[in-house]
Amino acid sequence: MAGEKIDIETIKAMLNLTDEDLVKPLPIPTQWSQPFWDAAKEHRFVLKKCSKCGNVDHPPYLYCTACSADEHEWVEAAGRGTLSAYAINIFGVPFPFWVDLPYVVAVVELPEGVRMISNVVECDHEKLENGMELEVVFDDVTDEVTLPRWRPVDESRRG
Amino acid sequence: MGEAEFAVIGTGEVPTGNYPERSEFEIAYTVARTAIQDAGIDKDEVGAVLCAQHIMSNPDNDYNTEMVFGRLPEAIGAKGCKVTCMTSSGGASSYSIRKTAEGILRSGETDTVLVVHAQRFSQFSANEQAKYFSIAGCDVEWEYPYGMTYNSLAAMITQAYMTYTGTTIQQIAAVCVACRKWAMLQPNAMFNNKEITIDKVVNARMVSYPLTTLMCNVLGDGGSAFVMTTAEKARKVCDRPVYFLGEGSDYSHRTITRANMMDFNQLTAFLGPIANEAYEKSGLGPQDMDIFEIYGSYPTINLMVFDSLGVTEPGKAGELVEAGETSPGGKYPCSTNGEAMSFGHTGTGCGFAILVETVRQLQGKAGAAQVPGARFAIENCGGGAFMDCHFTVMGSEVP
């Protein structure tokens, strides 16, 4: 499945890219999502839960999407999930991600009743399987930002 | 007995492809004149001019600003124009702009509305286009930092759909082959001079597993227009108007993780009731449809939409497509302009292209692609990251 590798320097020259074009995009938190990223930085995985109706929202919004209440708490999530669908990016991704090819993007389903888009890492791509169990890992991509990603719970699937 | 309030009486279109020298203004003015002439009316009868938003606009001569500020009625000399505006809901724009047109017609302000779409991607570099679509397709906070793209979204849906329904990659590829066969019959299609095979599609360069380059749509410059009137006026001025007979709509999400349907294999469960509503309102059913004009944008979405149309058991659309039933000469002609994969993806214009093709087919003006004797068709569009869906049953007669 691995496509032929294209050197990023070749692409840079071909398309006149600047170094700025290759900078990885980081999440730009909102005032209501900041606690998620603050917790991730401390390697904690939290979700926004409504104090009125108990609804868990992800992505979080300004107020509860079920009952419109402001009152909420950030609860520790299990940090476990299952793989609901995946794609393996091989070619034609935004330039900052060329260095990572091939990489897996996935929909991860959480026991808290929400889903998130993330990467499955530390996994043998041949052993990806819908429904497989995943656990969260924290990737400190900069001093300020940590991205939660997911890896197989089953060590025999790791690669 | 169904009833029809509104109809399309004329269409216009320019070829889709890479035409950097053909400005979006030139496209808009051209398709406007063609549609008015095709409708057989005088330009001064047009009482409202509606434009779809141009995406990736050029700040030095911004098409959107110009159209919002009334450039088009002036440029085409629509002296009877009373209302002008711009409407957009991404790939669903052909539907939302039509709803705007219906509101204007229903108000009695005018009985004739011109609707226009124009797009020129080729004025932007490959890098600019890639950047725009990598951000437009997904959430900048929750998805883009993970290297998510439009193609990976479609790839994930494909991966899940294949796993849960048993659809093969050959059947996915067969959609692209069928689309290409239709495009070969379309003078305005972007890819209309080279047949493709299932093997060629499957073995093309892998982009986002399981999708290859030939399973992904290609951006192109293009545009189209149509003239909408009340059914009453349509009957008076047009030999073969195409009526809106019944519609259904629903909205699901912005980000796919918040889709109404928790399982990707259940997208049909979201789409099916919308199609049923359109059928019910029209008083017709799948057995009455001569054509199925689907705007899927990717082969798998095309199958999921087809799964929802009451023709086949959900999950089995791939078998019909592989057997050639949706190709020219097949029992269920589908996406007869070749849709995004072979006609070309014109941004907010894909739904316009499908609507215009539906009208052409039902007016008997589809040339080499004409489905003989077509009277009724169901067409669809949707926008964003598969955020919504709209089905419309159309007919050259009111049943």
Ligand SMILES: [Zn+2]
């Ligand atoms: Zn609540």
